Amino acid sequence: MGTQERKALEKQLRRSQILDAARMLLFSSGIDSVSISGISSKAELGVGTIYFYFKNKDEIFAALQEEGLALLYSKICKFIEKEPAPEKQLAGIAEAYYRVSEENKDYFDIINYFLSSPRIFFEPGLKYQIDMSGHKILKIIQNTIATGIETGVFKEAQPGRFSIMFWGTLHGLLHFKKLEHTILENENHRDLYEYSVNKLIDAIRCQ
Missing domain, CATH: 1.10.10.60 (Homeodomain-like)
Incomplete structure (x- = not known):
């Protein structure tokens, strides 16, 4: 070297x-x-x-957030590269997010810490930088839905809005894992997650 x-x-x-x-x-x-x-x-x-x-601690925490989002983006890309079908790609995006929450918990917890709070932690420049990292992920979901509509796999929908709903639902469902020993004690969290993802995909799938 x-x-x-x-x-x-x-x-x-x-x-x-x-x-x-x-x-x-x-x-x-x-x-x-x-x-x-x-x-x-x-x-x-x-x-x-x-x-x-x-420069300061805000830059450090922004770097942590960007690392987590970059890891999630990378895993999503790997999953969707394996599947050409839009509905399989959406399922792959959901699977990638689940895997990050299980296999890369520190990174998931960082994303969770900042994304789940209504508080804005960063000055506008840093916030914009982080938001653009998240936007890359949202864009993948949006493009997948748009491709599905163009190829007749999905019904006419609003890809932008549905992609926000899809990601928001995944994030919320992953939060529910902490309830698996209380109000979800009779549910298998993994099964519940997959069930919900399939229902979301079915909602826009052409019959």
Whole structure:
């Protein structure tokens, strides 16, 4: 490995070290209690090193959110590449989201933390940047529905609105997993999720 490659790897590792520390503090203390000095201590790096990579803690948390959305986007792309049929692609998008919630819980929890709160955490520039990462996912859903309409698989619908409803429903259903030992104790959460996804797809499928 050459000098340039080694330096790039070191930068990547330092950045990951900072983000890992911030993620742990976010869930243990809440966003308002996290400080740059706290992240510095948790990551065992100097405060100056933190500021070398990020301007402030908002940039750190925005980076965490974007990482989670990028992972979700990547998994969705892999699932829909396997299936040419629009209805199978929608099911694949739902499956990708479920897998992230199970296999990449830290990333899912980060998406969940910021997406589920009515509070706006970031200044407009950062918020726009994060929203555009989410918009890429929404666009995949929207394009899948539009393709289904064009090919006669789906009924005439409003792809933009249905894509928002579809993603919102997936997110809400995944939230319900925390209730599986109480009000959903007689339900299998996985089965409930798949049942709901199939009902959504059936609602726009041409008979």
